[in-house]
Amino acid sequence: MRCPVCNNQETSVVDTRSSSDGLTIRRRRECDKCSYRFSTVEEIELLDIVVVKSDGHRESYMREKIERGIKQSLSKRPYTAEKFNRLLHSIERDIQKRKKREISSKDIGEIVMKHLRNFDKVAYIRFASVYRDFRDVKTFEKELKKIGKGRSA
Secondary structure, three states, X not given: OOOOOOOOOOEEEEEEXXXXXXXXXXXXXXXXXXXXXXXXXXXXXXXXXXXXXXXXXXXXXXXXXXHHHHHHHOOOOOOOHHHHHHHHHHHHHHHHHOOOOEEEHHHHHHHHHHHXXXXXXXXXXXXXXXXXXXXXXXXXXXXXXXXXXXXXX
């Protein structure tokens, strides 16, 4: 790890702490040359997962696509960066639990909606309306009723 001040490659780990969800590790480091202290965060990265699109073509998994879609659905909604990152980690953990090299974009969409439903109901409806391609108000109303039933149960 390079020092952000002097660019020295030799740094020492002073302290290590796991996050409460166990998905990230925060390390406090000190530069061996200039003694500058800084923090780094390590997180699990999904590698070598191929997404099978609805038209059959395949592409590498890209976290940025999920982030972008969720951020659009959360537009003008209250959330913190920490909660957003936890949401992404939960989604990626569910993808990893499948233990498959390939996953369909449909399955990813369902996983995202499952987590968004618990995270923010408005964002869930926004995401679902695009993902499920709501064609009319009745489809929208059906989804809202499902959420209402879940709340009262």
